[in-house]
Amino acid sequence: MGMSLSPFRLFSKLLKPGRYPIVPIGVILIFIFLAVMGQSIAPYPANQMDLPARFVPPFWQDSGSMKHVLGTDDMGRDILSRIIVGTRVSFIVSLLSLTLGGVLGTAIGIVSGYYGGRIDSILMRTADATLAFPIILLAMLMAVALGPSLQNVVISLSIVLWARYARVVRGEVLSYKEYDFVALARVAGASGFRIMWKHLFPNIRSTLLVLLTLQVGWVIIVEASLSFIGAGIPGPDPVWGSMISKGRNYVTTAWWIPFFPGVAVAIVCLSFNMFGDWLREALDPRMRQVGGGG
Amino acid sequence: MDELLRVKNLKTHFFTKYGVVKAVDGVSFSLNKGETFGIVGESGCGKSITALSILRLIQEPPGRIVDGEIFLEGQDLLKLDKKQMRRVRGKKISMILQDPLSSLNPVFTIGSQLIEAIRIENHTKPSGYWEKARKLLEMVQIPSPAVRLKNWPHQLSGGMRQRIVGAISLASKPQLLIADEPTTALDATIQVQFLRLLRELQEKTQVGLIIITHDFGIIARMCQRAAVMYAGKIVEIGPVKELFDRPAHPYTAGLMRSLPKLEETVERLVSIPGQPPPLDVEIKGCGFYDRCDVGLELCANKKPPVVNINPGHEVRCWNTQRIEKGSKGCQ
Numbered sequence: 001m002g003m004s005l006s007p008f009r010l011f012s013k014l015l016k017p018g019r020y021p022i023v024p025i026g027v028i029l030i031f032i033f034l035a036v037m038g039q040s041i042a043p044y045p046a047n048q049m050d051l052p053a054r055f056v057p058p059f060w061q062d063s064g065s066m067k068h069v070l071g072t073d074d075m076g077r078d079i080l081s082r083i084i085v086g087t088r089v090s091f092i093v094s095l096l097s098l099t100l101g102g103v104l105g106t107a108i109g110i111v112s113g114y115y116g117g118r119i120d121s122i123l124m125r126t127a128d129a130t131l132a133f134p135i136i137l138l139a140m141l142m143a144v145a146l147g148p149s150l151q152n153v154v155i156s157l158s159i160v161l162w163a164r165y166a167r168v169v170r171g172e173v174l175s176y177k178e179y180d181f182v183a184l185a186r187v188a189g190a191s192g193f194r195i196m197w198k199h200l201f202p203n204i205r206s207t208l209l210v211l212l213t214l215q216v217g218w219v220i221i222v223e224a225s226l227s228f229i230g231a232g233i234p235g236p237d238p239v240w241g242s243m244i245s246k247g248r249n250y251v252t253t254a255w256w257i258p259f260f261p262g263v264a265v266a267i268v269c270l271s272f273n274m275f276g277d278w279l280r281e282a283l284d285p286r287m288r289q290v291g292g293g294g
Numbered sequence: 295m296d297e298l299l300r301v302k303n304l305k306t307h308f309f310t311k312y313g314v315v316k317a318v319d320g321v322s323f324s325l326n327k328g329e330t331f332g333i334v335g336e337s338g339c340g341k342s343i344t345a346l347s348i349l350r351l352i353q354e355p356p357g358r359i360v361d362g363e364i365f366l367e368g369q370d371l372l373k374l375d376k377k378q379m380r381r382v383r384g385k386k387i388s389m390i391l392q393d394p395l396s397s398l399n400p401v402f403t404i405g406s407q408l409i410e411a412i413r414i415e416n417h418t419k420p421s422g423y424w425e426k427a428r429k430l431l432e433m434v435q436i437p438s439p440a441v442r443l444k445n446w447p448h449q450l451s452g453g454m455r456q457r458i459v460g461a462i463s464l465a466s467k468p469q470l471l472i473a474d475e476p477t478t479a480l481d482a483t484i485q486v487q488f489l490r491l492l493r494e495l496q497e498k499t500q501v502g503l504i505i506i507t508h509d510f511g512i513i514a515r516m517c518q519r520a521a522v523m524y525a526g527k528i529v530e531i532g533p534v535k536e537l538f539d540r541p542a543h544p545y546t547a548g549l550m551r552s553l554p555k556l557e558e559t560v561e562r563l564v565s566i567p568g569q570p571p572p573l574d575v576e577i578k579g580c581g582f583y584d585r586c587d588v589g590l591e592l593c594a595n596k597k598p599p600v601v602n603i604n605p606g607h608e609v610r611c612w613n614t615q616r617i618e619k620g621s622k623g624c625q
Contacts, residue, residue, distance in 0.1 A: 178396075179396040179397075179399075180391040180392070180393050180396045180397040181396060181397055181398055181399045183351075183389075183391060184389060184391060184397055184459070184462075184463075186351055186383070187349055187351065187383055187387070187388065187389040188383060188384050188388070188411065188414065188466070189380040189381060189382070189383035189384030189385070189414070190380075190384075191380065199399055202399070202401045202402065203399070203400065203401050205401070206401075
C-alpha cells in the first residue's frame with residue numbers, strides 16, 4: 001500500500017493539465033516566491049524611514065508617484081516593501097504552527113478515535129478545554145510570561161490547532177474504524193499501530209490536507225490579530241498584522257497604510273481556501289471518474 | 295482425515311455493567327483439513343463471537359475468553375502471546391466478512407490491496423507481486439484482471455468486490471478460512487455464483503472452511519457437517535444430511551419445519567413461538583425450554599446433557615427417548 005497517493009503521484013496530478021485552479025495556485029506561488037526572496041526583491045529596505053516622504057498615497061492618487069507604488073506609512077517606509085518582507089514571517093509562522101499542531105493533533109485524534117474508551121474521554125476533554133480557552137488570552141499570557149516572540153506565537157497557535165485537528169481526525173476515524181476493512185486487517189494480523197498508520201491514516205489524508213489549507217488562512221489571520229494587539233511578533237521588522245494594527249490610527253486620513261496589508265492577508269487566505277477545496281476533490285478517489293482512476 | 299481445528303469447551307463471556315453475558319458458553323467442535331463446516335443460528339446466538347474467539351479478536355474489555363481450548367494443527371491458540379497470535383492470523387487464518395462494500399479500503403487500488411496480502415505470505419521478489427495479484431484475480435474469475443488491478447474499490451460491483459475479498463483472504467494461503475455471512479449483502483443470483491466459486495476455491499486449495507450463516511440453504515449447499523447454535527450453546531451437531539433428514543433437537547426440528555418446501559403448498563410457514571432467552575440472566579435448565587413443544591419437567595431446572603445419537607451426531611437435550619422411538623426424528 002502507499003503507492004496510491006505517493007508524493008510523486010500527487011505531484012504529477014498537480015502538473016496534469018486540465019481543471020486545476022490556475023489563479024489560486026499562481027497567487028500562492030507568487031507569495032511563496034516573495035517569501036523566499038524577501039528583502040532582495042523589495043524596492044526599498046523595509047525599515048528605511050524617510051520622514052519627508054510620510055503618508056505618500058498610492059501611485060494613482062494625485063500626490064502619489066511610482067516611487068512608492070502602494071504609498072508610504074507614517075514614518076515614510078515603503079508599504080510594498082514591507083508587505084513583501086512581511087510575507088516570509090507570515091508563511092513561516094503558519095507553516096511551523098500548522099505542522100506542529102497538525103502532527104500532534106492527527107496523532108492524538110487517531111489514537112483517541114481508534115482506542116476509544118477512557119483514553120478517548122481524557123484526550124477529547126483536554127481538546128475541548130483547549131478549544132474553550134480563548135487563543136488571544138493564551139497568546140497574551142505567553143507573551144507576558146515569556147516575552148513576545150515568533151517562537152511563542154507558534155507555540156500558542158499550535159496549542160489551539162492540535163485540538164481542532166484532533167476533533168476532526170477523531171470523527172473520521174470513528175466512522176472508518178467500523179468498516180470491515182479494519183476488521184479484516186486485524187484478522188490479517190495487523191497491529192494497532194499498523195492499522196492506524198497504514199489503513200486509517202490514508203483515508204483521512206485528504207480531509208487533513210483540506211483542513212490544512214483552510215487553516216493556513218486562519219493562522220495568518222490569527223497571527224495578524226496577535227500582532228494587532230501587540231502579543232505577536234515584535235517589531236521593527238514588518239509583519240502584516242502589526243502593519244494593520246499600527247495603520248488603523250490613520251484609516252480616515254491615510255487608508256492605504258492598513259488597507260494593503262489587509263488585502264495581502266485576504267488574498268492569501270482566499271487562495272489557500274480555493275486550493276484546499278480543489279485538493280479535496282482531486283484527492284478523493286470516490287470523486288474520480290470511472291476508468292480515469294490512476 | 296487430518297484434524298485442522300479443534301475447539302473444546304470454549305466460553306466467551308462479556309462483563310457488562312448489567313451483568314455477565316455468556317455469548318459463547320461451552321462450544322466444542324472440530325474441523326478436518328479441506329472440510330466445510332457450518333454454524334447456523336439466529337442473530338445473537340453467539341456464532342460470530344465463536345469465530346472471533348478462534349481469532350482471539352474479542353474486544354477486551356468487556357469480553358474475555360474465560361475457558362476452553364482452541365487447537366489449530368495441534369497448537370493451542372489461547373496459549374500464544376500477542377505477537378505469535380498476530381502471525382497465526384496473517385498466515386494461517388483468514389476471514390471473509392458480510393459487507394463487501396466496506397471490506398476494501400476505499401483509498402487503495404485493488405492491486406495494492408492484493409499485493410499487501412501477498413507480501414504477508416512471501417517476503418522476497420517484489421517484482422513478481424503484480425503477476426501474482428493478476429493470477430489471484432483470475433482465480434476468483436474476475437474478467438480482465440489486469441485492468442481491474444488498477445481500479446478503485448468504488449468502481450466495482452458488490453459481487454466483484456466480495457470475490458476480490460475472497461482473493462485477498464486466500465492470498466496468504468491460509469489453512470483456515472472463516473466466512474461470516476459471506477453472502478448476506480449480495481442479491482440472490484450473485485449469492486449462488488459466489489458460493490459456487492467459494493466451493494471451487496475450497497476444493498482447489500483444500501482450505502478448512504467455516505461458514506457462519508442463518509440460512510439453511512447455504513448449509514445444505516456448502517457443508518459436510520454443521521452445528522446449530524442456540525443461546526451461546528451448540529444444541530445439535532452432525533452431518534448435514536442427518537440434520538436435515540432427522541433433526542434431533544426440537545429447535546432444529548422447528549427450524550426445519552419453518553423452511554418452505556417445494557413439494558407441499560402451505561398457506562403459512564410454521565414459526566417457533568417466543569424469543570431466545572436474554573444471555574445475561576442465569577439459565578437454570580435448558581435455554582430452549584420456554585419455546586419447546588416436547589419439554590419435560592426436569593428441562594426447566596437441570597441443564598440438558600449432550601447425547602450421542604449416531605456416530606458424529608450429538609444433541610443437547612433431555613427428551614431423547616422420542617428420537618429413538620421414531621426413526622424420523624422428533625417430527
